[in-house]
Amino acid sequence: MGTRTAVGSFSGDPGRRASGREVLRLLAATSRPLAWATAVWAAAAAVAPAGVVVALGVVVGAVPAAAEHGLGSPDGHRLVVGLVVATVVYAFSLVLDPVGSAIGIAARTRITGALQGRLLRAVSQPVGVAHLEDADVLDRLARAEGRLTGMFPGDAPVTWAGSVATQASGWLACGVVALYQWWVGLVLLVMWVVVRRLMLRTVVVLATEHRGQTTAMRRAGYFAALGTRAAAAKEIRVFGLDGFVADRYGAEYGAALDSAVGGMRRLHRRALGCVVVVAVGIVGALLVIGADAHDVGLAALATLLPMLAVTMSAGSVTFDDLTVAWTMSGLPDVEGLERDLAREAAPPGGAREPAGLPRESIRFADVYFRYPGQDDDVLAGIDLELPAGTSTAVVGVNGAGKTTLVGLLSRLRDPVSGEVLVDGTDARELDPARWQRQVAVVPQEPVHYPATAYDNVAYGALAHLADADGVHAAAAQAGFAAVVETLPDGWDTVLSPELPGGVDLSGGQWQRLALARALFATRHGARVLVLDEPTAALDVRGEAEFYARFLEITAGLTTVVISHRFSTVRRADTICVLDGGRITERGSHDELVALGGTYAHMYEVQAARFRDGPPGRRDAGRPRRRAGGRR
Ligand SMILES: Nc1ncnc2c1ncn2[C@@H]1O[C@H](COP(=O)(O)OP(=O)(O)OP(=O)(O)O)[C@@H](O)[C@H]1O
Ligand SMILES: [Mg+2]
Numbered sequence: 001m002g003t004r005t006a007v008g009s010f011s012g013d014p015g016r017r018a019s020g021r022e023v024l025r026l027l028a029a030t031s032r033p034l035a036w037a038t039a040v041w042a043a044a045a046a047v048a049p050a051g052v053v054v055a056l057g058v059v060v061g062a063v064p065a066a067a068e069h070g071l072g073s074p075d076g077h078r079l080v081v082g083l084v085v086a087t088v089v090y091a092f093s094l095v096l097d098p099v100g101s102a103i104g105i106a107a108r109t110r111i112t113g114a115l116q117g118r119l120l121r122a123v124s125q126p127v128g129v130a131h132l133e134d135a136d137v138l139d140r141l142a143r144a145e146g147r148l149t150g151m152f153p154g155d156a157p158v159t160w161a162g163s164v165a166t167q168a169s170g171w172l173a174c175g176v177v178a179l180y181q182w183w184v185g186l187v188l189l190v191m192w193v194v195v196r197r198l199m200l201r202t203v204v205v206l207a208t209e210h211r212g213q214t215t216a217m218r219r220a221g222y223f224a225a226l227g228t229r230a231a232a233a234k235e236i237r238v239f240g241l242d243g244f245v246a247d248r249y250g251a252e253y254g255a256a257l258d259s260a261v262g263g264m265r266r267l268h269r270r271a272l273g274c275v276v277v278v279a280v281g282i283v284g285a286l287l288v289i290g291a292d293a294h295d296v297g298l299a300a301l302a303t304l305l306p307m308l309a310v311t312m313s314a315g316s317v318t319f320d321d322l323t324v325a326w327t328m329s330g331l332p333d334v335e336g337l338e339r340d341l342a343r344e345a346a347p348p349g350g351a352r353e354p355a356g357l358p359r360e361s362i363r364f365a366d367v368y369f370r371y372p373g374q375d376d377d378v379l380a381g382i383d384l385e386l387p388a389g390t391s392t393a394v395v396g397v398n399g400a401g402k403t404t405l406v407g408l409l410s411r412l413r414d415p416v417s418g419e420v421l422v423d424g425t426d427a428r429e430l431d432p433a434r435w436q437r438q439v440a441v442v443p444q445e446p447v448h449y450p451a452t453a454y455d456n457v458a459y460g461a462l463a464h465l466a467d468a469d470g471v472h473a474a475a476a477q478a479g480f481a482a483v484v485e486t487l488p489d490g491w492d493t494v495l496s497p498e499l500p501g502g503v504d505l506s507g508g509q510w511q512r513l514a515l516a517r518a519l520f521a522t523r524h525g526a527r528v529l530v531l532d533e534p535t536a537a538l539d540v541r542g543e544a545e546f547y548a549r550f551l552e553i554t555a556g557l558t559t560v561v562i563s564h565r566f567s568t569v570r571r572a573d574t575i576c577v578l579d580g581g582r583i584t585e586r587g588s589h590d591e592l593v594a595l596g597g598t599y600a601h602m603y604e605v606q607a608a609r610f611r612d613g614p615p616g617r618r619d620a621g622r623p624r625r626r627a628g629g630r631r
Helices: 020-030 032-069 074-124 135-145 153-180 182-211 214-228 230-238 242-291 298-314 319-345 402-409 432-438 453-464 468-478 481-485 507-523 540-554 589-595 598-612
Strands: 361-369 379-387 391-395 417-422 439-442 528-532 558-562 574-579 582-587
Touching: 020 032, 020 074, 020 153, 020 319, 032 074, 032 153, 032 298, 074 135, 074 153, 074 319, 135 214, 135 319, 153 182, 153 298, 153 319, 182 242, 182 298, 182 319, 214 230, 214 242, 230 242, 242 298, 361 402, 379 391, 379 402, 379 558, 379 574, 379 582, 391 402, 402 528, 402 558, 432 439, 439 507, 453 468, 453 507, 468 481, 468 507, 468 540, 481 507, 507 528, 507 540, 574 589, 574 598, 582 589, 582 598, 589 598
Parallel strands: 391 558, 391 574, 439 528, 528 558
Antiparallel strands: 361 379, 361 417, 574 582
C-alpha cells in the first residue's frame, strides 16, 4: 500500500508496543537528518554526566600539587587546563537538554503530520462509513493520534532515545566504578537494572490500564467539545446545561484517571521498596570506597563518589518512561488501522466502470439491512425499482429507513442480504469510488465546509474546481445565487464564523447551497440525484421555486426525493411508501390517493391541516377580534 512508504511500518497486534528499532526506523523514514541528530544527541547525553564527573575529579586531584607549587608552576597549569576542560564539558552537558527539546519538537511535528496523514487516508479507505461509528476503531484512532492524553506517538522516537541515553549514562558510570573495583561496578549495575525492571513493569501496566480507559477518555473529550464549540454551546446555554456538561466532563475524566491513580500508588509503593535496596547498595559501595580512601588517591576519590550518584541513571524511571510506554503502544494502532481498514476497503469484485450508469434502472432486490450491533432490521425485504431518468419519491414516517435506503444506494452501507442492482449489476461489483461520484446527494444534514461560498459549491466535483460558469449556473438553479449577492465578499466569502472574516448562513441558505453542490456534481457526470428533505428548511417562496424548477433540476437524472412535504413529493413520477422496512405502496400521487392506504391517510392529515388549520382551531384562518381591543 502506497501510504505506508512515507513513514515506517509496524505490525498491528492489539496491545503490542513498538520496539526501539521500529521507532527509530519511523524517525529515519520521516527525516534522516533528524534521525542522525537524535543519535548524536543521545550518544552525547549518555557520555556527558560521567564526563563531567571525571573532569571535576581530575581538577580536584590537581588542586594539592597546584596549591603547593603555585599556579605559575606546571602543576598550576595542569589545574587551570583541567578547570577549562571541566567547564567546557559541564557547559556542553547543560546545552544538551535544550538541544534535545528542539530535536524532540522538530521530530514530533514531522512525525505527527505524517502519522495524521496516514490515519486520514486509512479511515477514508472503506467505501462506507460504518467503521466511523465503531467504538473500537474510534478508540484506536484516538490512541494513534494521542490527542486524549497529550502524549503523541510522534514523541516516541526522541523520548525513547533520551530514555536509553539516560540508562546508558548509568551503565557507563557503573563501568567507571568497575575500573576501580570490578565487582562494585557489577553489583551496582545489577542492582540498578533489577530496580528499573521492577519499576518499569508497573509503568507498563499503568500505560496498559490507561489504554483500557480510551472510551472513557473519549467520552470526557466529547463533553469538553460540547462546551467549547459554538454550535452545541448555543443549545447548552439555552437549556442551562453548562454546569452539567462541566460536571460530566470532570466525572468522565476522573473515572478515566482512576486507574492511573491506582497504578501510581503501586508505583510509589514499589519505589519505596526499591529505596531500601538501593540505600543498602549505595551505602555498601561508599563503605568499600571509604575503606580504601587513602590508597585510591584524591582524584579517584573525587571521581568515584559522585560517580555513584550517576550510576543511579541506570535504574531511574521517569515520566518519560510512561510517555514511551504509552506512545509506543499507540504506534501499532496506526498500522493496525491501515491494515484492517484496507481489508474492509477491498471487498471482492468492485472494479467495474460505472460511468454513465444507470441507463436502465437501479433496483433494490429483497434488500435487508440492520445497523451493526442492532437487533432489528431497518429494511426488511425492500423491492424497489428506480427507472433511469425518472424521479421517485420515498415517503414514510420518521425512522422508517428513508435515509438508510439512500445510504445503501450510494454505498455508504451495504445490504445485509439482497442486492442493489445497477442495470442488473450488483452495485458491489462497480468501482466503489467511481460509483459514488455517479451519485449526487443533498443530505438531510449537509456539511458546512469552512471554505469560501465558491468552494462549498465546487466541492461537488472537485476535479472541476475551475469551472466557475458551472458553479454559477448550479447556484442559480438552486436559488443560491441570490444568497451569494448578500454575502460581504460574494463568492469569496468564507462560510465559517470561526475563521477570520467568516460568516454563517441560515439553515435554509445552507440547504440551497447543498442543492447547488449536488447540481454542480450532476453537471460533471453524476447521473443519480438524491434529495433527502431538500425543502425542509426552505421558506414558502424557496419551496415554491423548488417545485417550479423540479422538472428542470431533475431532467435526465435518476432522482430519489425524500420529503415529508407532499407538495414536493407529488412532483415525482412515482411515489413509494416505506413502512415496516418494506415498500408497501407505489404509484402516482392520484393513484395512491385513490388507493386510500397509508399515503392517502398521510396526505389527508397534512392537507386537512392546511385546509382547516390545526384540530380545535377550525376558525384559525379567519380574522379575530382581540379581547377588549379596537380593530
Ligand atoms: N448510524 C445508526 N446506527 C444505528 N441505528 C441507526 C443509525 N442511523 C439510523 N438508525 C436507525 O435506523 C432507523 C431508520 O433511520 P433513518 O435515518 O433511515 O430514518 P428516516 O426514515 O430517514 O427518518 P427521518 O424521516 O426522521 O429522516 C431509525 O430507527 C434509526 O434510529
Ligand atoms: Mg432521514
